[in-house]
Amino acid sequence: MIPLKLPKEQKMELIRRLQAYFAEERSETIGELAAEQLVDFMIREIGPYVYNQAIEDVRGLMVQKASQLEDDLYAMMKPVVRDRS
Numbered sequence: 001m002i003p004l005k006l007p008k009e010q011k012m013e014l015i016r017r018l019q020a021y022f023a024e025e026r027s028e029t030i031g032e033l034a035a036e037q038l039v040d041f042m043i044r045e046i047g048p049y050v051y052n053q054a055i056e057d058v059r060g061l062m063v064q065k066a067s068q069l070e071d072d073l074y075a076m077m078k079p080v081v082r083d084r085s
Contacts, residue, residue, distance in 0.1 A: 004047050014039050 006014070015035040022030040030038075 004043050004051070006043070011036070011039060 015032060018035045018038060019030050019032070022028045022035075
């Protein structure tokens with residue numbers, strides 16, 4: 001599997017949010033390097049679980065939509081009238 005690579009802006013936002021979390025929830029200061037390493041660790045370790053769950057969610061949605069489409073197609077069928085001669 002190709003490792004997830006976030007755009008720099010998104011990664012920096014996650015780093016800032018992680019630093020804010022540590023400050024607000026744990027009353028701890030975490031530096032940018034430590035926060036970046038933690039973000040990288042979480043992406044590497046948690047990312048595949050989140051990714052796989054997203055795939056399963058999409059798979060379920062696709063099955064639901066395909067079933068609905070099949071129902072819609074059957075509803076569009078025209079009755080065939082056979083000649084009674």
